Amino acid sequence: MKKIFILLTAAAALFSAASCQKSPVEAKNYGYLSFGEFSLGLDEAVETRAAANGNYVVIVTDSEGKEVVNTTYGALLEDGDYQITLPAGDYTLEARSTKDIPVAEFEQPVYGTSKEFSITAGETTYVGDLVCTLLQCKVTVSYSEEFLASVTGAGKTTVNVKAGYPLEYVLNANGTYDQSAGYFEVEGSTMTVVFSGNIEGKSQKMTKSFTNIAPKQWRQIKFIKKVNEQGNAVFDIVINDLVDDETLNNSLVIEEETIGEDPEAPKGDGGIKLELDYEAGCDPEITDLENIVIVPVATRDMAMRFRATVPNGVKKFNVQIDSDNDSFLSAVDAAKARELDLINPLPDNDIIFQVVPFPHGQELLGQTDIAFNLDAAQDAITIYSGRHTFKMVIVDQTGCKKEIPVVMVVE
Helix, strand or coil: CCCEEECCCCCCCCCCEEECCCCHHHHHCEEEEECCCCEEEEECCCCCCCCCCCCCEEEEEECCCCEEEEEEHHHHHHHCCCEEEEECEEEEEEEECCCCCCCEEECCCCEEEEEEEEECCCCEEECCEEEEEECCEEEEEEECHHHHHCEEEEEEEEEECCCCCCEEEEECCCCCECCCCEEECCCCCCEEEEEEEEECCEEEEEEEEECCCCCCCEEEEEEEEEECCCCCEEEEEEEEECCCCHHHCCEEECCCECCEECCCCCCCCCCCEEEECCCCCCCCCCCCCCCEEECCCCCCCCCCEEEEECCCCEEEEEEEEEECCHHHHHHHHHCCCCEEECCCCCHHHHHHHHHCCCCCCHHHCCCCEEEEECHHHHHHHCCCCEEEEEEEEEEECCCCEEEEEEEEEEC
């Protein structure tokens, strides 16, 4: 239900003719416009920070668009019995919290109202109670927890109602995002929403257009992730409308669409490398990252060392662990480490780091050279025969990505 806050109570009807008394101006085809019982109210059906106050602009224009009154609500209140003489004819009164409506601005709501009326020769027309409503479309952006879990780098959602005047809602790599309210002047009825960012290690982009955009709406854009019948990850945009018009006060679920590759994404792997580090003392018998054979002989200690080179600096460094030994995988699952985020590890991952001492933590962000010394890992790995794969998934600060498997074989 609407909450209508009337600031001043007035008994006069809206723009009613209150007098038929003849006067000398009748012959000259003039009448009167009186603000003697004028009050301005606020309809807060859409929550904003606006409030009807004395700074509201009050403008009256004639049928040709010429201003005949330009004042403020506060000035009219001070006058108490403000009245002007006008030629008989048709007019429009407008009241707004600001004179101009910005095309697109964050946290800049504008309330207002307008009403057409007529002046009759020899009569007085009174301005009664007016109620201001939101003149723009309010837009906020949010993301579900499942969607944020897929984010692997910074991104943004761009909203455009009038072409050439977008607002950008920033999505940070750590999952925090801009929760500001954007306010858009409504021209036409279409809104375009563009998401671009890093999802699951890929720079991706999606564009959607929505119709029926109108003033007094609060369009709450929310990105959600789910799995379709084929088992593929898809992304929906859900929009809730909190609108003055009850016919639009519904939740709209937009047709699902898999986010595609961003054509503006950087090409290539950015020179990312993962190489055996013989200078650091790597065992000379290890010649291939994808075939490190660990022979379980108690008298032999292998030196398993390699180095990651990321010329543009690390943004994301994950390790995907797989094996053909179910017991090995059970041990990995106990540490919730099938998908290991080295930059933002889970507390349960500590078990893995005690066994396989991968470098980890926020200090990896921006690093261009990272040394791996996994000598200590062999004692635990030799317990499990089979082929164990540690796929390194590296994303740099420009969005370039490379996947490099390290395979340890226990015979």
